[in-house]
Amino acid sequence: MQFALTDEQTLVADTARGVFSDFRPALRETMETADGFDRTQWRSAVNEMGFGSLAVPEDLGGSGLGMVELALVMIEMGRTLWPSPFLPSIATALPLILAAAPETMASNWVEKLASGEAIATFLHAPVSALSREGEGWRLRAEGLAPFGHVADLVVVIVEDRIAVLEPTFAGITVQRKQTMDRTRPLASVTIDALLGASQVGDVASDAIAQALDRARVALAAESLGGADAVLDHTVDYTKQRHQFGRPIGSFQALKHRMADMMIAAEAARSAVYYAAAAADGQDPTFAEAAAIAHMTAIETYQANAGHSIQLHGGIGFTWEHDAHLYFKRARSASTLLGTTDQSRDRLAGLVGLSAEAA
Numbered sequence: 224m225q226f227a228l229t230d231e232q233t234l235v236a237d238t239a240r241g242v243f244s245d246f247r248p249a250l251r252e253t254m255e256t257a258d259g260f261d262r263t264q265w266r267s268a269v270n271e272m273g274f275g276s277l278a279v280p281e282d283l284g285g286s287g288l289g290m291v292e293l294a295l296v297m298i299e300m301g302r303t304l305w306p307s308p309f310l311p312s313i314a315t316a317l318p319l320i321l322a323a324a325p326e327t328m329a330s331n332w333v334e335k336l337a338s339g340e341a342i343a344t345f346l347h348a349p350v351s352a353l354s355r356e357g358e359g360w361r362l363r364a365e366g367l368a369p370f371g372h373v374a375d376l377v378v379v380i381v382e383d384r385i386a387v388l389e390p391t392f393a394g395i396t397v398q399r400k401q402t403m404d405r406t407r408p409l410a411s412v413t414i415d416a417l418l419g420a421s422q423v424g425d426v427a428s429d430a431i432a433q434a435l436d437r438a439r440v441a442l443a444a445e446s447l448g449g450a451d452a453v454l455d456h457t458v459d460y461t462k463q464r465h466q467f468g469r470p471i472g473s474f475q476a477l478k479h480r481m482a483d484m485m486i487a488a489e490a491a492r493s494a495v496y497y498a499a500a501a502a503d504g505q506d507p508t509f510a511e512a513a514a515i516a517h518m519t520a521i522e523t524y525q526a527n528a529g530h531s532i533q534l535h536g537g538i539g540f541t542w543e544h545d546a547h548l549y550f551k552r553a554r555s556a557s558t559l560l561g562t563t564d565q566s567r568d569r570l571a572g573l574v575g576l577s578a579e580a581a
């Protein structure tokens with residue numbers, strides 16, 4: 224695959240970098256608010272700049288662009304640690320609804336989610352969580368949902384079905400939790416509710432799997448942005464910090480470590496771009512590409528964030544420095560849409576290898 228950004232895609236990336244760089248100074252203040260994000264920033268990015276509707280088809284009121292453009296925006300979000308429900312709402316719940324929900328669900332929610340007027344979150348549940356009861360469904364599920372405390376809609380993924388319901392629905396309890404990553408708060412969601420037939424979409428599992436793969440590519444892109452950021456911050460710091468009369472970045476051991484960080488980030492970039500392009504081109508290898516991008520980008524982010532803390536020395540371990548914020552985001556990303564080991568096992572199955580062989 225030959226890949227190069229078009230002029231339009233470059234403009235999307237440059238615009239996103241400018242927007243999220245402007246939001247960056249308010250990061251710490253924003254993550255400590257009750258909502259965990261700034262609604263003014265949210266409206267500006269999602270609605271006014273149109274980032275929320277990038278990958279929504281034009282016939283549904285979107286821009287009709289694709290996964291590549293969405294990935295470019297996610298990279299810039301990850302670079303600046305922008306705290307917002309974009310990943311759960313726009314990059315995960317929205318494609319699930321587009322791909323898997325009954326038409327009535329999509330028509331009711333797509334425009335609201337894409338414009339930022341409504342916010343959605345998602346929750347995984349075992350197949351046993353959903354059972355027939357009369358003419359409807361009984362749903363019993365619990366788990367942690369990103370930005371669940373501000374969600375207007377909860378999308379519950381149950382194997383080859385999704386259930387779509389509002390948090391105010393009878394039988395749902397949502398409570399924000401204090402978690403390690405304050406830039407992406409989680410809420411505990413407990414559901415014991417009787418749903419109507421129109422609230423449960425019964426679809427081919429392939430549609431749900433593809434929507435989740437798109438979400439994993441978006442998460443991988445965000446992680447790539449974080450991996451880039453910690454490398455840049457580390458290089459800048461090692462140029463400024465002097466020891467023995469010279470910048471510490473001039474020492475060979477540190478140069479090698481940062482070179483390794485850069486090589487890993489470039490490998491992750493290739494994986495993310497390939498997966499995004501495969502999604503847009505409806506490439507039959509998209510599932511494999513998504514698994515590779517997911518595990519490569521997130522593992523790179525975790526490694527680079529750890530190296531960054533070490534290379535910053537004592538200051539890297541302090542609350543006042545941002546190194547720990549990137550490290551915590553990398554750790555939380557590693558389980559948000561499945562672990563990297565699960566992606567590795569899935570890739571092994573897709574290419575005809577056993578999980579043990581992988």
